[in-house]
Amino acid sequence: EAQVTQNPRYLITVTGKKLTVTCSQNMNHEYMSWYRQDPGLGLRQIYYSMNVEVTDKGDVPEGYKVSRKEKRNFPLILESPSPNQTSLYFCASSPLAGGYNEQFFGPGTRLTVL
Amino acid sequence: SQQGEEDPQALSIQEGENATMNCSYKTSINNLQWYRQNSGRGLVHLILIRSNEREKHSGRLRVTLDTSKKSSSLLITASRAADTASYFCAPGGSYIPTFGRGTSLIVHP
Numbered sequence: 162e163a164q165v166t167q168n169p170r171y172l173i174t175v176t177g178k179k180l181t182v183t184c185s186q187n188m189n190h191e192y193m194s195w196y197r198q199d200p201g202l203g204l205r206q207i208y209y210s211m212n213v214e215v216t217d218k219g220d221v222p223e224g225y226k227v228s229r230k231e232k233r234n235f236p237l238i239l240e241s242p243s244p245n246q247t248s249l250y251f252c253a254s255s256p257l258a259g260g261y262n263e264q265f266f267g268p269g270t271r272l273t274v275l
Numbered sequence: 276s277q278q279g280e281e282d283p284q285a286l287s288i289q290e291g292e293n294a295t296m297n298c299s300y301k302t303s304i305n306n307l308q309w310y311r312q313n314s315g316r317g318l319v320h321l322i323l324i325r326s327n328e329r330e331k332h333s334g335r336l337r338v339t340l341d342t343s344k345k346s347s348s349l350l351i352t353a354s355r356a357a358d359t360a361s362y363f364c365a366p367g368g369s370y371i372p373t374f375g376r377g378t379s380l381i382v383h384p
Contacts, residue, residue: 165317196374203376204318204363220373251317261367263308266317 163188165267167252173273174242182237182270184252190265192255193235194219195227197248198269204251210235242274277302279347279364281378289383294351296378298364305368307340307347312361312377321349323367356384 165186174180186193194209196219206219210229224246226238235254239246252267279298288294298307306325310318324331324340324347331338337350351358361377 201376204374206373249315253318261305263320263323264310264318264365264372266319268317269315271315 163265165252165254165265167250167267167270169270170268171271173275175275176243177241180239180242180272182239182250182252182272184235184237184267185233186235186252186254186265187233188254188256188265189232190254190256191232192257192262192264193229194253194264195225195235195237196251196253197221197246198251199248207237207250242272244274246272247274248272277304277366277368278373278375279307279366280375281362281364283378284376285379285381287381287383288354290354290356292354292382294354294358294380294382296349296362296380298347298349298366298375300345300347300364300366302345302366303368304342304366306366307338308365308367308372309336309338309347309349310363310365310374312363314360318363318374321362351380354380354382356382358382 195207196204208227210216250270253264255262255264282297308323309321312318335352340347363374363377365372
């Protein structure tokens with residue numbers, strides 16, 4: 162089944178403890194991105210990747226890192242999480258870079274930073 | 276990035292009524308997409324309309340696009356309680372599309 166998977170789905174952690182949220186797609190898509198969703202603010206893009214080894218900042222990249230070593234994986238890294246990073250996170254992929262194709266979304270990761 | 280702005284922010288209707296939501300954007304596009312999000316879940320793609328199309332249908336969904344006004348509308352006919360969700364537009368093209376705050380639709384049974 163074609164899908165985007167994220168792990169973990171739920172995570173409660175403490176300030177400063179490094180964490181990684183994994184994202185994987187099995188559709189051979191070139192483009193992948195990370196969003197965070199907060200009440201009243203909608204979805205905001207954190208980082209995106211046009212292809213392997215090509216990543217770029219979205220609208221709210223501060224406090225996050227990403228890597229794209231393989232086409233299928235696009236992990237989101239929080240080196241030193243803070244409470245303002247408590248949010249619902251979504252990974253998405255699409256066949257080509259840019260907005261020419263529909264994006265496929267993962268189920269979301271709800272992160273709480275205490 | 277190109278962001279769409281949805282209007283209204285919230286819409287509450289009765290089952291069986293039609294629901295209309297609008298999207299405005301700022302620059303030229305190649306296409307415009309609409310997505311649905313059920314509470315706490317990932318977005319699901321509904322429909323894509325290309326810049327050379329004016330109207331597109333998919334089941335109970337009807338999307339229009341007016342490139343001269345840089346706007347689009349999504350009409351859901353004969354709404355059902357299961358249509359309760361947030362709806363987002365995503366103007367697409369050579370840049371990276373982002374999502375606005377969406378329209379929150381509540382359909383009362």
